[in-house]
Amino acid sequence: MDMPTRTTDEVILGRLNTALGFLVRLAQIKVYEHFFEECGERGLKPGEFSVLWVILHNPGIRQSVLGQRLMIKRAHMTKLIRSLEDQNLVSRRIPDDDRRAVEITLTPAARTMVEQAGDWFFAYEDSVGSNLTTAERQQLMVLLQKFTGLD
Amino acid sequence: MDMPTRTTDEVILGRLNTALGFLVRLAQIKVYEHFFEECGERGLKPGEFSVLWVILHNPGIRQSVLGQRLMIKRAHMTKLIRSLEDQNLVSRRIPDDDRRAVEITLTPAARTMVEQAGDWFFAYEDSVGSNLTTAERQQLMVLLQKFTGLD
DNA sequence: TGGAGATTGTTTCTTTGTAAACAAATTTTG
DNA sequence: CAAAATTTGTTTACAAAGAAACAATCTCCA
Incomplete structure (x- = not known):
């Protein structure tokens, strides 16, 4: 009998389910x-939060450095920063020693906001991978750190 | 001295570098x-390949099932399939027993092409995570399979 | 010193993917 | 059975992200 595949778990993936790139993509999605189920309408997306969080902990960081660390391309970073500036969350300053660069700082209002947002963001992050044991989560974390070169 | 952050590895990430969601996003990027460095102008992107690969191994699979397994949204799947159809790689058939559904099959030409593409695709996949040991790669694979619910 | 090349950020255009409204077919249920 | 609800795929409108071309500034070296 050669019935066409009708249900998800019948699907034959072959070697695909051993491919790291494929698995990482699935994990990311x-x-x-999961983020939008949980945090639904909080108004702050994961990408935005990570940018703000890093600026909080590295005041005056340059756009280029921020982009390199978070792997966000220049063109896109420009848009992100402008959007944050429009929301009055960050301010830009051209340093005297390099007038091509832009140094980013949080506004005072944003500082308290981001600290607060950190609470629920990391609470959410703790719930990521809840189908793994604590030990497995720890293991996965370490492996991903090494994989991404963050160790 | 409170110098603004100037180089990538000076950047303070705080708790962020322990957040699974963040790490997974970085890994995915x-x-x-890495894919485009290696496979540059092969004309077949990872997403397209995975779709074709799954159709190859599940001939007559329905669009909806394909989308569920690869976590591709309906609206997007429609465009992907149409693009593949325009390239004469897949054909669509409306089954008699459910005239809303669409069953997808590879064209004969695509079958050999995808089998061939599999060779370099999985060769590339083997090179993913080359900064990990073989054991670590295996571990990461198993953890991601469990994480994504593919085990 | 001054010009070639690199760096930094912006702009414009394109690609990729999602969301919401819709139409058609099917299933459920009163 | 017939109306209501669900499923499946498409369309349209939009958001997220990258690529390439560009302008301004800085660096390096002949």
Whole structure:
């Protein structure tokens, strides 16, 4: 009998389910979808939060450095920063010693906001991978740190 | 001295570098960039390949099932399939027993092409995470399978 | 010193993917 | 059975992200 595949778990993936790149992509989508179920309408997306968080902990950081660390391309970073500036969350300053660069700082209002947002963001992050044991989560974290070169 | 952050590895990430969601996003970008360095102008992107690969191994699979398994949204799947159809790689058939559904099959030409593409695709996939040991790669694979619910 | 090349950020255009409204077919249920 | 609800795929409008071309500034070296 050669019935066409009708249900998700019948699907034959072959070697695909051993491919790291494929698995990482699936994981990323899952995290993202899970985020919007949980944090739904908080108004602050994961990308935005990570940018603000890093600026909080590195006041005066340059756009280029921020982009390199978070792996956000220049063109996109420009848009992100402008959007944050429009929301009055960050301010830009051209340093005297290099007038091409832009140094980013949080506004005072944003500082308290981001600290607060950190609470629920990391609470959410703790719920990521809740189908793994604590030990597995720890293991996965370490492996991903090494994989991404963050160790 | 409170110098603004100037180089990537000076950047303070705080709790962020222990956040699974953040790490997974970084990993995904890294895989994707690495892919285009390696496989540059092969004309077949990771997403397209995975779709074709799954159709190859599940001939007559329905669009909805394909989308669920690869976590591709309906609206997007429609465009992907149409693009593949325009390239004469897949054909669509409305089954008699459910005239809303669409069953997808590879064209004969695509079958050999995808089998061939599999060779370099999985060769590339083997090079993903080359900064990890073989054991670590295996571990990461198993953890991601569990994480994504593919086990 | 001054010009070639690199760096930094912006702009414009394109690609990729999502959301919401819709139409058609099917299933459920009163 | 017939109306209501669900499923499946498409369309349209939009958001997120990258690529390439560009302008301004800085660096390096002949």
